[in-house]
Amino acid sequence: MNWFVNTLTWWQWGLLALIPPAIIALYFLKLRRQPLAVPSTYLWSKAIEDLHVNSLWQRLRQSLLLILQLLLILLLAIVLLRPGWRGSELTGDRFILLIDTSASMSATDVAPTRLDEAKRQARNLIDQMKTGDVAMIISFSNRARVEQPFTDNRRLLRTKIDLIEQTTHTSDLNEALRAASGLANPGESGDPNNPLDPRVAEALPADLYLFTDGGFAAVPDFNLGQLNPKYQKIAAENAENVAITAFSTEANPDKPEQLQAFGRIENYTDEPKQLEATLLLNGVLLDVQSVDLPARSEQGLPGVAGVKFDLQQLEQGVLKLEINAKDHLQADNEAYAVVSLPRPAKVLLITPGNDALELAMATDEMRKVASVTVQEPAFLDTKAYQDAALEGAYDLMIFDQCAPKQLPLCNTLFIGTQPPGEEWKLGDKQNVPLVVDIDAVHPLTQLVRMSNVKIIEARPIEKMPPASTTLIEADSGPLLAIGPRAGYEDAVLGMEIVGAGEGGATEAKTDWPIRRSFPVFVMNAVKYLGGIRSSVAAPSVRPGMPAVLRSITPVPLIKVESPRGDLFDVPRESQNTFVFGRTDELGIYQVREGTGGKAAQQFAVNLFDSRESDLRPRETLDIGHETVEAEAGRQVARQELWRWLLLGAIALVLFEWYVYNKRVFL
Amino acid sequence: MATADTPLLSPQLLAQLERLELVSRKIFRGRMKGERRSRRKGQSVEFADFRNYVPGDDLRFIDWNLYARLEKLFLKMFLEEEDLHFYALIDASTSMDFGEPTKLQYAKQLAASLGFIGLTRADRVKIETLGSTHRRPGPVLRGRSSLWRMIEYLDGIQPGENVPLAEGVKNFCLRNHGKGILVLISDLMDKAGYENAFRFLVAQEMDVYVIHTLCPEELNPEIKGDLKLVDAEDNDIAEVTVSRPLLDRYKRTLASFIDGAREFCTRRGMNYVMASTETPVDKLVASYLRRRGLVR
DSSP states (O other), X not given: OOOOOOOSOHHHHHXXXXXXXXXXXXXXXXXXXXXXXXXXXXXXXXXXXXXXXXXXXXXXXXXXXXXXXXXXXXXXXXXXXXXXXXXXXXXXXXXXEEEEOSGGGGOSSSXXXXXXXXXXXXXXHHHTOOTTOEEEEEEESSSEEEEEEEEOOHHHHHHHHHHOOOOOOOOOHHHHHHHHHHHHSOOOOSOTTOTTSOOSSOOOOEEEEEEXXXXXXXXXXXXXXXXXXXXXXXXXXXXXOEEEEEEEEEEOSSXXXXXEEEEEEEEOSSSOEEEEXXXXXXXXXXXXXXXXXXXXXXXXXXXXXXXXXXXXXXXXXXEEEEEOOOOSOOGGGXXXXXXXXXXXXXXXXXXXXXXXXXXXXXXXXXXXXXXXEEEOGGGGGSHHHHHHHHHTOOSEEEEESOOOSSOOSSEEEEEXXXXXXXXXXXXXXXXXXXXXXXXXXSTTTTTOOOTTOOBSEEOOEEEOOTTOEEEEEETTEEXXXXXXXXXXXXXXESSOSEEEOTTSOEEESBSGGGSTHHHHHHHHHHHHHTTOOSSSBOOOBOTTSOEEEEOSSOOSEEEEEOTTOOEEEEEOBGGGEEEEOOOOSSEEEEEEETTOSSOSEEEEEOOOOHHHHOOOOOSEEEETTEEEEBOSSSOOOOEEOHHHHHHHHHHHHHHHHHHHHHOOOO | OOOSSSOSSOHHHHHHHHTOOBOOSSOOOOSSEEEEEEEEXXXXXXXXXXXXXXXXXXXXXXXXXXXXXXXXXXXXXXXXXXXXXXEEEEOOSGGGGOTTTTHHHHHHHHHHHHHHHHHHTTOEEEEEETTOOSSSOOOEEESGGGHHHHHHHHXXXXXXXXXXXXXXXXXXXXXXXXXXXXXXXXXXXXXTOSHHHHHHHHHTTEEEEEEEEEOHHHHSOOOOEEEEEEETTTOOXXXXXXXXXXXXXXXXXXXXXXXXXXXXXXHTTOEEEEEETTSOHHHIIIIIIHHHTSBO
């Protein structure tokens, strides 16, 4: 127990100690009595005669004002000592305050929110700092941020704490711990066993205060070293939450033109819940379903229920799923999904003539997913091709019996030819190779059967880039392989469909085009390499994680509007991608290209984090090999008396004023 | 209210006072024939009584007509008409120089008023201050014509005769014997007390009236703050921090002082009148002193 906290240095106390003698001196200077002639002092002397009996006390009584002033100074001095009780005593002189700002800290089980409570406790802690103590503030979610490096300026520390904002991110203690340990555990410069080899810096032990609810994974590979962790659990035991942890849309497999929306709802309370899940499209109510959620299981797993909405014909729009849960965390009671019709892939087919391929690219099904442009190989030499290749105007280029001088900035499929460069190399012609294996898992070769396909001649792939995948293996070598190239993928088919035969006439090199697997392969190639998503819903982005966007038209800059309405400019990075990192808010982000006011794309940011939604506080934190227990109960803040003392001082001043005016003493 | 500049006696006051006369409850003896009937039997035209003749009586007062009828000697007695000795003793110490009008001025006015009453009734009027010595006695006045001499003498009295009360009274008593009316006008502010002085007066066979004159500054002091009170007579200093309780205490002391003086006088057959200078002189004379029997 620490009844007093010294707030002044010794010379400040010295100055303060000078004040009472000064007051007394001033009082006696002031007591130069006004002479007044009276007829006789006879009666006055008699009147004050008996007062002189206890003269000292009488003097004091007459100097009531003096006493009041001295009392006032005493009171102020006590105020400066900051009397209080039940505060946890701060030992040590270096403090690191880690304040959790993850999504779960916005829970309202501790009024007003967990983060506010954490900030309040942190402020209390700073109030208890003694002169000369230094503290550092780090806020962390999935990223750590040093809000204030070590300082002894308590006002600055308090201000910085006030400035800490709630985020919707997930929690990760790792980075924060590394930021905190910089001073406490300095790196060693060389041989720690050599006494002549000094350390770079003195190891400065520090108290590490963690203001968190513990909603993060254990940090196994961290050595606390000189840090003395203290876990201030900021959570109530009765925190309740029901959360949407997944929400997506898929085409209805039975009726492909219809959509289905799926949601996953989890119950983190110990009682079964009955809720209503509401689906809205662009703010208009579509459907409501009742959901029965089981209670949390014995093992601590949440009770899970799914909801499924069958939607009729659906245009582009924003689907919103709401649950009417009265719980302590609001952020996870809503989820958004953006439904956009599949964007047709832009495919450039360059071929001297390939009826089978062109036919396969002209089916009704293909026209839904891709817009195909067919060009002669001579097109490769035109300026239009050069521009298209550099801008990434196409999603996929198919080179049949021809090859460009440089690989374009898009995915490619080479049929029977070798891509430029050193990475790929096709071997010599082999006659009648036999297909021995097919990768049935890869999307490019899904549902493709080659067993009934006769191949007259092929050039097996001899060399392919690292991390490439062989998809069709023949007895003489790989026939189809796909390899990465700086964000793009190149697929190489080591056989021609049709080709120049002897004498230059075009002849078929395989009977694959008459097999059913050929259009399936072409469709797979266009869908996979053309970037057609199987899901009609854009994938949800987790808060704080970067969203990778692609523009529809080649523009150098896109604008992203956050749900709150803030506009961000995102410049194009290589490979026609735009990386947007400010996904701090939950909801729908609008993406605009060029100067158009209409949103070209939308994407949703949803919490979807079971760990954040689970509001049950952790009793222990595992940091490295240490287990940090939560401080017993809620940390009792120091009860400060100084406000009351100051009020008392004001009352004293008023009383003194009254005494001075009324002369009520004696 | 009269101030120091105004004449001691205004015509209105004089007219009012003319109808009054001084009264003594004691048998007094005048040296000269006066206008008032004495309780003593003596020579006058007013018949008082008869009494039997005893040898040695003055044969001139035997009622011969009665002797002729009854053959017994009776002495015919007449009421004696005598003059009255009126003394006014004024305290002219510095402490009397306070108040508005000053206590001294008030005392002079009072003395003038009473003296005038005496003069109109052909009494013997003598006005003195406590500082008067046998070398400079106050004038003895008789008759209305002496009014101006009296006023002149009173005007000449200046404050500053800081004689202890007891000594002044003693001196007066040594020089003035006999019966009469003595009016002592003083504030009694003597640090040695008034008791000794009054004892001299008790020994004197006079009708003693003590007019205790106090000014409002003494009765209701309106002062505040930290003060150094300086005694006007002996420069004695009293340091006070004036407060409501101190003022209350002062008033209690003052009241007990007044009560003490009144009781002291009453027990010894003296008349005590407390007079604030705020009370007009005419009212004091016509009302208070009349009620106390000094004037009629």
